[in-house]
Amino acid sequence: xxxxxxxxxxxxxxxxxxxxxxxxxxxxxxxxxxxxxxxxxxxxxxxxxxxxxxxxxxxxxxxxxxxxxxxxxxxxxxxxxxxxxxxxxxxxxxxxxxxxxxxxxxxxxxxxxxxxxxxxxxxxxxxxxxxxxxxxxxxxxxxxxxxxxxxxxxxxxxxxxxxxxxxxxxxxxxxxxxxxxxxxxxxxxxxxxxxxxxxxxxxxxxxxxxxxxxxxxxxxxxxxxxxxxxxxxxxxxxxxxxxxxxxxxxxxxxxxxxxxxxxxxxxxxxxxxxxxxxxxxxxxxxxxxxxxxxxxxxxxxxxxxxxxxxxxxxxxxxxxxxxxxxxxxxxxxxxxxxxxxxxxxxxxxxxxxxxxxxxxxxxxxxxxxxxxxxxxxxxxxxxxxxxxxxxxxxxxxxxxxxxxxxxxxxxxxxxxxxxxxxxxxxxxxxxxxxxxxxxxxxxxxxxxxxxxxxxxxxxxxxxxxxxxxxxxxxxxx
Numbered sequence: 072x073x074x075x076x077x078x079x080x081x082x083x084x085x086x087x088x089x090x091x092x093x094x095x096x097x098x099x100x101x102x103x104x105x106x107x108x109x110x111x112x113x114x115x116x117x118x119x120x121x122x123x124x125x126x127x128x129x130x131x132x133x134x135x136x137x138x139x140x141x142x143x144x145x146x147x148x149x150x151x152x153x154x155x156x157x158x159x160x161x162x163x164x165x166x167x168x169x170x171x172x173x174x175x176x177x178x179x180x181x182x183x184x185x186x187x188x189x190x191x192x193x194x195x196x197x198x199x200x201x202x203x204x205x206x207x208x209x210x211x212x213x214x215x216x217x218x219x220x221x222x223x224x225x226x227x228x229x230x231x232x233x234x235x236x237x238x239x240x241x242x243x244x245x246x247x248x249x250x251x252x253x254x255x256x257x258x259x260x261x262x263x264x265x266x267x268x269x270x271x272x273x274x275x276x277x278x279x280x281x282x283x284x285x286x287x288x289x290x291x292x293x294x295x296x297x298x299x300x301x302x303x304x305x306x307x308x309x310x311x312x313x314x315x316x317x318x319x320x321x322x323x324x325x326x327x328x329x330x331x332x333x334x335x336x337x338x339x340x341x342x343x344x345x346x347x348x349x350x351x352x353x354x355x356x357x358x359x360x361x362x363x364x365x366x367x368x369x370x371x372x373x374x375x376x377x378x379x380x381x382x383x384x385x386x387x388x389x390x391x392x393x394x395x396x397x398x399x400x401x402x403x404x405x406x407x408x409x410x411x412x413x414x415x416x417x418x419x420x421x422x423x424x425x426x427x428x429x430x431x432x433x434x435x436x437x438x439x440x441x442x443x444x445x446x447x448x449x450x451x452x453x454x455x456x457x458x459x460x461x462x463x464x465x466x467x468x469x470x471x472x473x474x475x476x477x478x479x480x481x482x483x484x485x486x487x488x489x490x491x492x493x494x495x496x497x498x499x500x501x502x503x504x505x506x507x508x509x510x511x512x513x514x515x516x517x518x519x520x521x522x523x524x525x526x527x528x529x530x531x532x533x534x535x536x537x538x539x540x541x542x543x544x545x546x547x548x
Contacts, residue, residue, distance in 0.1 A: 094132075118258050122257075125192045164188075223275035226271025404517075410521075412525045413505055419496065505539075
């Protein structure tokens, strides 16, 4: 779970950084237009300028991703609609040869390299803004599995178109970053859309994890496939339109090259999608196996704990006692320190059960176990239920005088509960008797002798009137 939370935080941070980069990109280009700085607008004198509206689109795009968890939903929808209209209206102008006056609405353009209409963004840029706004708007209308998955695929398309345009600059294939005679996409516009496409995909994965839609890795694998197909189709189209490749080349050879690229790119995209999906399923199975293993270990631990605890009183049972006594006696033999084994028995407990009933008897046992625990040092002492109304304790590194004080405290604590016992011959309240054997053991075999002498001391305490304790010194026996 912690790994999922960490991954979710990384995704959220990545989306924030992607939005921040686009915001900075848009701001710098707008600043360049106002300050007549061609470097910020074009990057290189022969490159296509980023139009003012494009920079404004990146500015809004960045704001949406940066503040997607802070800004009110209606405001976010408004920004997304702005991106849709920015790209959509520009496309309508190209398709129907119209001019709505939006291209130079905020800035008169003075750099027109590879620009068919002053101030108008490239058609592929307009498509990317339209798709980006659409994907973010879809997410803002409801975070269902279908909507998030569809938005992820749109983000992959934006990424693919951005990569194609960027590669066009690297390979000097102009048809990769421009369509025909229309305005071309700027190199930093292509970079911005690569960042934007990745950010949208990561954003959909983040939402999938946050909303527990269980499509995060399916979305990622399919998005990469969509990006690959988009990249393949765009390169296929660019090679067909490029004079660099088609000039002087036989038509049959050009068709063969384009077909090969189409088949190879499509096949690789499909293979990569399937491979990522298989890897995801395999990873999911590994996670489930780890969770099952962890659950089994926890259950085993709980069962082990329960098998060593008395179900009524909640203190260790005789099984736990048998294990612990061996450990403590072994240590005492090696380090040569004294131990005390004490047996406790509630006086006239059978009569108490007969008179008050077994439910009250159970409560009495619980109270007595609590008094033993409260007056013992859990760091070095050990208390357990021995069976029936008998309890047993081991005290380490103690002398007879200390044992007397400990038992007196236990006695006073238990008396303070003032549990009525009308059938008792020694008191109006519940009392107990105890037998203790104290000394330094010589070997592990001394355990039986310690318990035997403690039991004998307990018998003497009962014989001598009950409501008392007897102590045997093992070394003097």
